[in-house]
Amino acid sequence: MPIPHLASTPALDLEKRILAAKPAIEHWLRKQWKHHTVPFYCSVDLRNSGFKLAPVDTNLFPGGFNNLNPDFAPLCIQAMMIAVEKICPDAHSVLLIPENHTRNVFYLQNVAALQSIMQQAGMNVRIGSLLPEITQPTTIPLPDGQSLLLEPLQRNGNKLVVENFDPCAILLNNDLSGSIPDMLRNLDQTIIPPLHAGWATRRKSWHFSAYxxxxxxxxxxxxxxxWLIDPYFTSCxxxxxxxxxxxxxxxxAVDEILSQIKEKYTQFGxxxxxxxxxxxxxGTYGMGIMSIRDGAEIYKLNRKQRNKMTTIKEGTVVKNVLVQEGxxxxxxxxxxxxxxxxxxxxxxxxxxxxxxxxxRGVDENLNAPGMHFVPLPFDAxxxxxxxxxxxxxxxxRFYIYGVIARLALLAAxxxxxxxxxxxxxxxAEAQ
Structure with missing residues (x-):
């Protein structure tokens, strides 16, 4: 499988500076990890324009572990052991709560891959489903010949369990787009990531402010x-x-961001x-997104476009938007x-x-129906x-991507x- 190439020769000054500064960068990042609690796991969507390399989305409930190079499984296992040891050093039994999908086999393959990584890291892992129709253990076959066992969640006091399994930690792979289920509130168990990392609470504008x-x-x-690594943004x-x-x-907001971009484009030729x-x-899944080149376009959206921008995953109504440099x-x-x-x-x-x-074009959102993944190109x-x-x-190039992704992780x-x-x-003020 070929590595994606740049369609035109980029200005390489940014890449040269990052590569030359590798010792300083790694030292600086090590200091940051000492002062900040790192999210348990994370995925970052990057865009490389040749003249600019920046994160455009950061997901704290990543759903594509099945797309990673299996040759890097030892890296995943070692990282998982470090992550669990930090957050719950006594963890040996973990309850994994996935998204409410039973038909999306690609996502379920991600759950199976995540479960395998954790098991290889030395943990007992069972999968508890929030779906009301899962009333008994349900085996779901996967295209690669594996299967996934979903079990109904039960709440005993302030603990979440599945039958004959008493986990010391809850790992969410469900981004809580609609709301935080009552079943997950006020638990005595460690929940990772924390509930406020879910989209019921979190805002992308908060993330990019930190970034x-x-x-x-x-x-x-x-x-x-x-600016070479940071997209302009505002929110409404x-x-x-x-x-x-x-x-x-x-x-x-669109016109203001466009004006700022034009100034930089002029500055850099x-x-x-x-x-x-x-x-x-x-929210996630690439829903509620559109590309705009003039603020006046906002007033001319047709019914289909307005519908697309009105609701996102789980029928959540859009009331707040991020206006971000493309x-x-x-x-x-x-x-x-x-x-x-x-x-x-x-x-x-x-x-x-x-x-x-x-x-899709070079100026459009790629996280949309019709996309596919090239699963094994990261061969280094x-x-x-x-x-x-x-x-x-x-x-x-892969190292540079890793640097920018870790900046987004630090921002998270x-x-x-x-x-x-x-x-x-x-x-405190309320009290």
Whole structure:
């Protein structure tokens, strides 16, 4: 399987600076992990335009472990052992709670892969389903010949269990898009990630606010303009696309972000046409997203477009949107546009894959129906570099991806800390 290539020759100054600064970068990151609690696991969608490399989404409930290179299983197992030891050192029995899917076999293969990694790391793992129709242990066959056993969850006092299994920790692979189920509240067990990491609470704008700070510090460390790794963004609340409410805020935000992008394009001599992504400020699965090139387009959406922007996963109504600088992708496989997705367990990069879409353009969202994954292109780890090769050679490019993904991971850590601090302050004031 060929490695995706850049469709045009990129300016390599950013890559050169990151590679040259590897000792300083790794030292700086080690210091950050000492001061911040790292999310248990994470995946980051990146876009590489040749002149800019930036994260565009960070998922704290990653669902593509089945797409990682199986040769890197030892990396995953070692990282999993480190992650569990930090959060729950006595963990030997873990209850894994997946998304409410029984027909999405690709997602279920991810659950099976995650369960296997944890088992190889020395834990007993059973899978408890939140689905009401799972009233008894249910075996689901998978395309690769494996099977998955889903079991009904039971709550005993302040503990969540399945039959004859008393776990000391709960691992969520369910992003809580709709709401936090009462069954998960006020438990005596450790829940990872924490409930406030789910989309019922979390906002993408909070994440990118934290990423702004991280990108600024990193840019100072290696001597670059932070814009090269950081997309502009703002957010709007009280938006209703169906009733056409709050659209003035969105249109004005689009034009403001476009103006900022144009200034940078002029500064760096970039000829591409700028665009903006408008998307739900919470949620995943690529729902509630559109590309915009002029704020006036917001007022001209047809019924289908408004419907698309009104509800997302589990029927959640969109009331808040993120208006984010669009980052072109110049990577391609067989002339289809591609973007890298990097996976981490604890602070360690454990692999990645490419999301590919045959019918989408370089300025469009690729996380959409019709996408597919190139599962095994990351044939080198994201930590090895080759000083003798070009900055955009495969091992060097993967290392650079790993660096930017870890910046997003650090931002997620800071984001969650800020939420906890704000909640504690609000509670203290209320008392």
């Amino acid at each position: 702004d700070n991280v990108a600024q510090d990193f840019a100072e460390l290696i001597g670059i303009d932070p 609340g009280k938006v209703d696309f169906q009733e056409k409410e709050g659209l003035d805020c969105v249109a004005a 970039i000829k591409e046409k700028p665009f903006v992504i408008v998307k739900a400020d919470s 980052v072109h992708t110049l990577e391609s496989i067989h002339q289809a546009v591609a973007e890298p997705v990097i996976y981490m367990i604890d602070h360690l990069v454990v692999g990645g894959f490419y999301r590919v879409h045959m019918s 780890t994201c930590m090895q570099t080759n000083p003798e090769a070009r900055p955009d050679a495969v091992p060097n 850590a800071i984001e969650l800390e800020r939420y906890t601090q704000a909640s504690s302050l609000a509670l």
